Amino acid sequence: SMQKAAEYNLKMHPMWQGPLAVPGGDRQSPIDIVVRKSVFDSQLKHLIADYDPTTCQQIWNNGYSFLVEYDDTTDKSTLKGGPLQDKFRLCQFHFHWGESNAWGSEHTVDRRLFPAELHLVHWNSDKYSLFEEAVMEDNGLAVIGVFLKVGKRHDGLQKLVDALPAIRHKGSVVEFTKFDAGCLLPNNTEDYWTYHGSLTTPPLTESVTWIVMKQAIEVSHDQLAVFRSLLFTSAEEEVQKSMVNNFRVQQPLRGRTVRSSFS
Numbered sequence: 001s002m003q004k005a006a007e008y009n010l011k012m013h014p015m016w017q018g019p020l021a022v023p024g025g026d027r028q029s030p031i032d033i034v035v036r037k038s039v040f041d042s043q044l045k046h047l048i049a050d051y052d053p054t055t056c057q058q059i060w061n062n063g064y065s066f067l068v069e070y071d072d073t074t075d076k077s078t079l080k081g082g083p084l085q086d087k088f089r090l091c092q093f094h095f096h097w098g099e100s101n102a103w104g105s106e107h108t109v110d111r112r113l114f115p116a117e118l119h120l121v122h123w124n125s126d127k128y129s130l131f132e133e134a135v136m137e138d139n140g141l142a143v144i145g146v147f148l149k150v151g152k153r154h155d156g157l158q159k160l161v162d163a164l165p166a167i168r169h170k171g172s173v174v175e176f177t178k179f180d181a182g183c184l185l186p187n188n189t190e191d192y193w194t195y196h197g198s199l200t201t202p203p204l205t206e207s208v209t210w211i212v213m214k215q216a217i218e219v220s221h222d223q224l225a226v227f228r229s230l231l232f233t234s235a236e237e238e239v240q241k242s243m244v245n246n247f248r249v250q251q252p253l254r255g256r257t258v259r260s261s262f263s
């Protein structure tokens with residue numbers, strides 16, 4: 001079960017899960033989004049994701065997930081609008097997934113689990129000059145969460161899936177260029193939930209404005225299976241561990257309000 005997977009994670013990858021509770025942490029992520037308790041906010045704007053595929057640089061296995069990294073030294077790939085007051089630069093995207101299609105996402109909607117969740121990570125380039133600075137600040141990061149569900153093959157994702165065998169082990173990196181991260185957004189980007197939370201991996205800093213899309217994207221069973229062929233372990237380690245269940249357990253809401261851009 002997902003519970004078993006989460007318990008396994010805690011036992012086998014204590015570092016990965018980070019401390020269960022961050023001292024004084026009252027805005028941790030992920031959370032369950034209780035739809036009927038979310039509050040419609042008519043002030044929430046359209047999301048404006050303007051990504052330049054030529055800023056895509058590499059794909060690598062960092063031992064937690066696989067990351068597609070973008071050149072974030074200019075404002076070529078940006079996110080504006082939505083709940084955001086400032087302009088944010090895309091720096092990387094990655095996924096979280098399960099060992100089975102029954103679970104894998106970090107956020108849930110009325111407790112519904114998805115087989116995987118995409119995170120597009122951006123930092124506030126109006127206020128800070130580096131991701132490393134922004135990650136420590138309240139309004140430093142904006143992460144778009146997109147749920148993946150099993151269905152038809154996602155043609156845009158396939159280029160990424162084809163690159164995964166080359167980065168099976170922790171620490172491996174290959175060049176990966178001209179990828180438009182926008183192709184991974186759902187058709188409907190009007191409808192989302194937003195709340196203030198944290199990174200879901202150490203340092204778990206509470207610097208994230210989360211934007212969780214209501215509409216999931218569809219990927220094929222086989223495409224998801226390739227995610228599970230990645231390894232947590234490096235080539236040198238004698239015992240290889242499949243990279244699965246790389247999600248954090250859900251965190252208390254602590255009185256936070258989740259706003260919705262739709263009623």
Ligand SMILES: Cc1ccn(O)c(=O)c1
Pocket residue numbers: 119121143199200201
């Ligand atoms: C910056 C960062 C690091 C890890 N994860 O999971 C995130 O979603 C964002």
Ligand SMILES: [Zn+2]
Pocket residue numbers: 094095096119200
């Ligand atoms: Zn993430």
